[in-house]
Amino acid sequence: MSQDKSPRFLLSANELSKSFGGIKAVNNAKISVNRGSITGLIGPNGAGKTTLFNLLSNFIRPDRGEVIFDGKPIHHLQSYQIAQQGCIRTFQVARVLSKLSVLENMLLATQKQTGENFFRVWFQQKSVRQEERENKERAMAILESVGLIEKAHDYAGALSGGQRKLLEMARTLMTNPKLILLDEPAAGVNPTLIERICKHILTWNQQGISFLIIEHNMDVIMSLCHHVWVLAEGTNLADGTPQEIQNNPQVLEAYLGD
Amino acid sequence: MVGYLVFLTISTALFALFALGLNLQWGFTGLINFGHVAFMTVGAYTTVLLSSQGVPLVIAVIIGAAIASLLGLAIGMSTLRLREDYLAIITIGVSELLRLIALNEEWLTKGAFGVQRYPLPLAGFEPNLIGKIIMIGLLTFIAIFTVWQLWRGMRNRWREGKSIKGKSIQPRKRIGLIIWSVIALALILTVYVNGVIAISNYYNYKVGLMLIVLLVLTAIYWGLELLVHSPWGRVLKSIREDEEIPRALGKNVFWYKLQALMLGGAIAGIAGAFYAWQLTSVYPANFEPLVTFNAWTIVVLGGAGNNAGTLLGAVIFWAYDVLTREYLPYLGILNPTQLGPLRIMVIGLILMLLMVWRPQGILGKKEELTLGR
Structure with a gap:
């Protein structure tokens, strides 16, 4: 995905800070994601990675700092508006709507549906139904590609933990995102499924979607990422290619302790 | 007897309408509204006061519904960013506030004396033969629509039973379905036949009102069914479960x-107009918090998040009300002052038993309760 006029960074954040009481969860952090890249975000437990995600998607309002997405500042937008711009987040513990079917979970994610306006539901029934049919086809195609098609009509609550992760990713795909923020896609997932998830991420990346991934599983980070950011105690510790990070003594120290 | 059944039909239909509004807010969106009667108060008073000033009834009702939905907007703007329990407290406060305003602002509402002698729909209307035939035609249309809805709902349940394999409770469930269908059909037939008799032989103002409220209920029910099965309804259901995901x-x-608060409020406002027309005089005491909890009983009984369940809940609620009111005194065990509280206590008991054995309500889906996150 090379677009000449657009800047190199799809997402860049500078001087982000957030305190909870006296604790500086994120302090003057900076991060950027290149267009079309898979970028990793690692750090010891409690480093503020998930908080940083929450700040980027404005689920938590930052105290300070700016976030630029696709050339436009987004830190003043509501979280749903950020999602509408094409920057979609997932959650650390996969969140699915367990009382809706897997297919409905997918359909919910579709952007700009005619049927989301209740006047149109009443007065443009035909186009709403037509659109719903098309969205269903697309959802089924995505479900097929991630191997959840047999589960399409089951309640999402009946899925296993790994399947929920898959559903959550498939659901973000339904929104036609530019950037997906993945929070620990491999946590609590068996090795076979981790491999499958990695393969999906690579495929989607080739289709032009960029990724920012928080992950503790170093194999995943090393095999997927083009660039890795390291966060410790809320601030940037290092960034570079996976190889550089692997050999960075500071990073090793942060992980292993004093 | 015919007149009494007409009265019952109106009560059931208008409470069904009222509860449908609550079902949209709580059953589908998860907004805990303990002050639903506030919307009814606004709808009722706006309609009767405006129509007393010569505003045509239809327009008065529409304005009433609009103001009720604006009330929803005001409540929502100020509280929806708070968590749900706070919404519950605020709404109950608002409903009491409105009742007290109605009680004390005598220049507007005539206070405790109430508003009387306001225009009623079809009040002086004496249908001739053609008029009666048209009315029976409309009633027939409603009956056919209801039976069709019943048929569709039952067919879906039947198929659902088929697709869930290997469960021993299944045969009983099917017998239950058949019994329910027969009861529902008998009920529809009773209301229909009674309606036809009332229109042709005993026409009065109440019969006309019954026809109108049934028509409005049918239209709103249909509109809501379209909505909750649309992408719009899907967003509401997702909010009910976990609003971070949407x-x-x-x-x-x-x-x-x-939107859910406003639309539910507008529906309750329309129900308020019918409430006023049925009572033929409105007092602030008609809008006590108990009315809200009657609607809650109806929604919980029928199954939250199910419009057909809400209709069923309203029928059961009024059937219970009438049976205990008419027949309990004959037992001669309790005196009338003891009976009143007892009847309400039994409702509480029924709700508790329901929560133990069938927490999803009569038509609710069990999976929606048992599946965790």
Whole structure:
């Protein structure tokens, strides 16, 4: 995905800070994601990675700092508006709507549906139904590609933990995102499924979607990422290619302790 | 007897309408509204006061519904960013506030003396033969529509039973379905035959009102059914379960909550107009918090998040009300002052038993309760 006029960074954040009481969860952090890249975000437990995600998607309002997405500042937008711009987040513990079917979970994610306006539901029934049919086809195609098609009509609550992760990713795909923020896609997932998830991420990346991934599983980070950011105690510790990070003594120290 | 059944039909239909509004807010969107009667108060008073000033009834009702939905907007703007329990407290406060305003602002509402002698729909209307035939035609249309809805619902349940394999409770469930269908059919037939007799032989103002409220109920029920099965309804259901998910997927959760509150409020406002027309005089005492909890009983009984369940809940509620009111005194065990509280206590007991054995309500889906996150 090379677009000449657009800047190199799809997402860049500078001087982000957030305190909870006296604790500086994120302090003057900076991060950027290149267009079309898979970028990793690692750090010891409690480093503020998930908080940083929450700040980027404005689920938590930052105290300070700016976030630029696709050339436009987004830190003043509501979280749903950020999602509408094409920057979609997932959650650390996969969140699915367990009382809706897997297919409905997918359909919910579709952007700009005619049927989301209740006047149109009443007065443009035909186009709403037509659109719903098309969205269903697309959802089924995505479900097929991630191997959840047999589960399409089951309640999402009946899925296993790994399947929920898959559903959550498939659901973000339904929104036609530019950037997906993945929070620990491999946590609590068996090795076979981790491999499958990695393969999906690579495929989607080739289709032009960029990724920012928080992950503790170093194999995943090393095999997927083009660039890795390291966060410790809320601030940037290092960034570079996976190889550089692997050999960075500071990073090793942060992980292993004093 | 015919007149009494007409009265019952109106009561059931208008409470069904009222509860449908609550079902949209709580059953589908998860907004805990303990002050639903506030919307009814606004709808009732606006309609009767405006029509007393010579505003045509239809327009008065529409304005009443609009003001009720504006009330929803005001409540929502100020509270929906708070968590749900706070919404519950605020709404009950608002409903009491409105009742007290109606009680004390005598220049507007005539206070405790109430508003009387306001225009009623079809009040001086004496249908000739053609008029009666048209009315029976409309009633027949409603009956056919209801039976069709019943048929569709039952067919879906039947198929559902088929697709869930290997469960021993299944045969009983099917017998239950058949019994329910027969009861529902008998009920529809009773109301229909009674309606036809009332129109042809005993026409009065109440019969006309019955026809109108049934027509409005049918239209609103149909509109809501379309909505809850649409992408719009899907967003509401997702908010009910976990509002962070739709937010992360680019849905304006706050605006959807407001819409649910406003639309539910408008429906309750319309129900308020019918309430006023049935009572033929309105007093602030008609709008006590108990009315809200009657609607809650109806929604919980029928199954939250199910419009047909709400209709069923209203029928059961009024059937219970009438049976205990008419027949308990004959037992001669308790005196009338003891009977009143007893009847309400039994409702509480029924609700508790329901929560133990069938927490999803009569038509609710069990899976919606048992599946965790």
